[in-house]
Amino acid sequence: MAEILSQLDIPSDPNVLVGTHTADDAGVYRLSENLALVQTVDFFTAMVDDPYDFGRVAAANALSDVYAMGARPVTALNIIGFPEKKLPMDILLAILRGGLDKATEAGVSIVGGHTIKDDEPKYGLAVTGLVDPARLVTNSGARPGDRVFLTKPLGSGIMTTAIKQDLARPSDVEEVTALMAALNRPAAEVMTRVGVHAATDVTGFGLLGHLHEMLEASGAAARIRAPAVPVLAGVWDFARKGAVPGGSKSNLDYFGGCCEFDDSLDEIRRIVLADAQTSGGLLISVPPERADALRAGMEAAGVRAAEIGEVVEGTCGRIRVDA
Ligand code: CO
Numbered sequence: 001m002a003e004i005l006s007q008l009d010i011p012s013d014p015n016v017l018v019g020t021h022t023a024d025d026a027g028v029y030r031l032s033e034n035l036a037l038v039q040t041v042d043f044f045t046a047m048v049d050d051p052y053d054f055g056r057v058a059a060a061n062a063l064s065d066v067y068a069m070g071a072r073p074v075t076a077l078n079i080i081g082f083p084e085k086k087l088p089m090d091i092l093l094a095i096l097r098g099g100l101d102k103a104t105e106a107g108v109s110i111v112g113g114h115t116i117k118d119d120e121p122k123y124g125l126a127v128t129g130l131v132d133p134a135r136l137v138t139n140s141g142a143r144p145g146d147r148v149f150l151t152k153p154l155g156s157g158i159m160t161t162a163i164k165q166d167l168a169r170p171s172d173v174e175e176v177t178a179l180m181a182a183l184n185r186p187a188a189e190v191m192t193r194v195g196v197h198a199a200t201d202v203t204g205f206g207l208l209g210h211l212h213e214m215l216e217a218s219g220a221a222a223r224i225r226a227p228a229v230p231v232l233a234g235v236w237d238f239a240r241k242g243a244v245p246g247g248s249k250s251n252l253d254y255f256g257g258c259c260e261f262d263d264s265l266d267e268i269r270r271i272v273l274a275d276a277q278t279s280g281g282l283l284i285s286v287p288p289e290r291a292d293a294l295r296a297g298m299e300a301a302g303v304r305a306a307e308i309g310e311v312v313e314g315t316c317g318r319i320r321v322d323a
């Protein structure tokens with residue numbers, strides 16, 4: 001995507017604070033000295049069977065890019081693809097109800113949308129948020145010495161693949177659905193209150209891919225401790241049984257080249273770190289003197305945040321993974 005965009009001659013505009021040049025989560029446009037628009041769009045095919053849950057997850061995922069930038073989402077537009085001749089309209093209604101409930105929970109007004117006929121249901125939101133440019137959090141501010149936090153456990157890609165392969169138990173379905181539908185709002189509120197150097201959300205490129213992007217944008221390297229990275233229970237077993245999405249494999253192929261893994265980390269440990277996430281947690285780079293405040297704030301907000309490593313000096317974008 002970045003490669004295609006780089007072939008376009010996009011005119012520069014001083015009010016575009018974050019545009020297509022950095023692989024950031026959302027675009028940011030300055031309206032006035034202390035107010036900027038944050039805009040993002042995300043939609044995809046269903047990763048869970050229940051249409052209401054699909055709606056909730058897709059909405060939480062789309063809102064996440066606004067939260068990752070320390071901004072407050074205010075309005076959203078529905079984006080829908082639906083096979084109206086093949087599926088009952090009740091399904092479409094359930095998807096939209098899921099999205100609406102998530103938006104309402106986020107304090108976001110859905111103000112419109114657009115539907116097209118499609119062979120397979122697709123759903124998501126185009127979200128508009130607001131932020132004070134002085135409080136904007138991008139993916140480019142990580143500095144050596146920063147502590148790295150992750151606010152949701154990994155494994156949603158492997159888990160949803162296990163569900164499709166009928167390997168998962170109902171309790172697994174429940175757990176991963178709740179995780180994917182959880183808003184990153186409380187984590188973002190703590191992050192902006194504490195003050196952090198950089199953040200992004202973990203989605204399709206997995207932990208390693210999104211960490212790599214943050215490090216490249218910041219001109220730094222990192223060391224993470226594999227055992228400190230939270231992972232959904234059950235994921236190891238499913239990964240060993242081969243329930244690994246193609247995207248996670250290609251993430252490891254691609255981003256694995258930027259990583260130096262401890263020899264004792266087998267293929268399964270590595271693939272989980274690269275697992276493509278749907279509506280994953282925030283990945284936050286916080287100066288060391290604020291790490292305790294961030295940890296305490298997350299705990300008080302009920303967010304399962306884990307400190308997984310630190311930013312270090314080194315070749316830009318390199319990740320050392322310790323066992
Ligand atoms: Co993102």
Ligand code: CO
Nearest residue numbers: 025042065203
């Ligand atoms: Co995105």
